[in-house]
Amino acid sequence: MEKVEGRYHRQEILEGWNQGKIQQSTVLIAGVGALGSMVAVFLSLMGIGKLILVDMDTIELSNLNRQLLFTEKDIGEFKAKIAAQKLREINPSIHIVDLSKNLTEVPRKYFEESDVIVDGLDTFEARRWLNSLCVGLKKPLVHGGMYGWYGNIQVIIPYRTPCLECQPLLPRERFQKSCTPPGKKRENVEPPKFPGVSTISAVLSGIQAQETIKILLDLPTLIDNYLFYDGLSQSFTTIKLERNPKCIICSDEYRLEGIEYAIDKKETIRELKNRLTATLGLVAPIRVIHKTRFVEDDTKIEDMDLASGDLLFVYDKSLGKPLKLRAKIS
Ligand SMILES: [Zn+2]
Incomplete structure (x- = not known):
């Protein structure tokens, strides 16, 4: 059979x-x-x-x-x-x-x-x-x-x-x-x-x-x-395709150090958020956390306890994990 x-x-x-x-x-x-x-x-x-x-x-x-x-x-x-x-x-x-x-x-x-x-x-x-x-x-x-x-x-x-x-x-x-x-x-x-x-x-x-x-x-x-x-x-x-050594999602440099991001000490958090939308395509609502605290939109960078090299964690709608920014204050 x-x-x-x-x-x-x-x-x-x-x-x-x-x-x-x-x-x-x-x-x-x-x-x-x-x-x-x-x-x-x-x-x-x-x-x-x-x-x-x-x-x-x-x-x-x-x-x-x-x-x-x-x-x-x-x-x-x-x-x-x-x-x-x-x-x-x-x-x-x-x-x-x-x-x-x-x-x-x-x-x-x-x-x-x-x-x-x-x-x-x-x-x-x-x-x-x-x-x-x-x-x-x-x-x-x-x-x-x-x-x-x-x-x-x-x-x-x-x-x-x-x-x-x-x-x-x-x-x-x-x-x-x-x-x-x-x-x-x-x-x-x-x-x-x-x-x-x-x-x-x-x-x-x-x-x-x-x-x-x-x-x-x-x-x-x-x-x-x-x-x-x-x-x-x-x-x-x-x-x-090549891996981007500066990729904000998958680069080793980013994973370990965060992305270095130029921040003007005269700007406010609101202005920083607008720049993040324009430069990295982040989508509102964006939240910024420094030293485990949310930072209000009206806060000026110079009024924060933020030094070059410090980390800011940024949350938005477009990413499944927070973005790690390493501040470069000018
Ligand atoms: Zn990548």
Whole structure:
């Protein structure tokens, strides 16, 4: 009698594959839209052990041109919840946690237990926050982004490869303008309208899922390269990336010493905050802590007990950990 091949047989015969390893692995997918939902499908087909799906958005009619897991009867439902239901049908053996909440409200334990984190987000601010958190927790991050016919992928292995903050390739201005203004709920704000087509998300999400699996299997990944995909000319371009020795998120110098930041003794904390927004892209509300105390906006630097070399800790909305500034008073 002919032997029945197991569910994963065709991938198990791939060189370097380790199904047991994949079934013991956990992946967190931040954003279950065009990219994230498809990455979730691919990882489910491959038999990933556990998926944690995070998305606070609900399904809209305009998502249905490129988000395969959702249908018209799902409109108005949470993406994470519906995605989890459909993925359980695709592969009932996978443990799926769905969290219909803002990324910043997700308990840290879910990030800590993940082996890889996948970026399926759509704003620069959220990506920046996720990048800083992943670097802080030393978790591999598979970034993917797309715009119309084009897309990009970057694999971040904290302290080994460049992080998202190391290099200026992200079009920050465009994404920052579409972010939720401080104090406003996202649902009250017009969301960004990016052109998007299912074939481009299929290519990009396929690559993201593949990089995720290769990280889990210790196979060669895209590290140190930024991958651009041009769906019009059908070309892939890789750009070599270098770690930025002054990176405020991942450089050793920063981790040990903080970033040296010139501060005028005549300026106020409010003026310092404005400069931090302009120079480092921090997002209000910004809080400044010196010697474990919050410093009020009206405080002048010269009235503080602040000397060159002292550390200031700065908290804002865009980073998952505080920024460490080493004062250089002039
Ligand atoms: Zn970096």
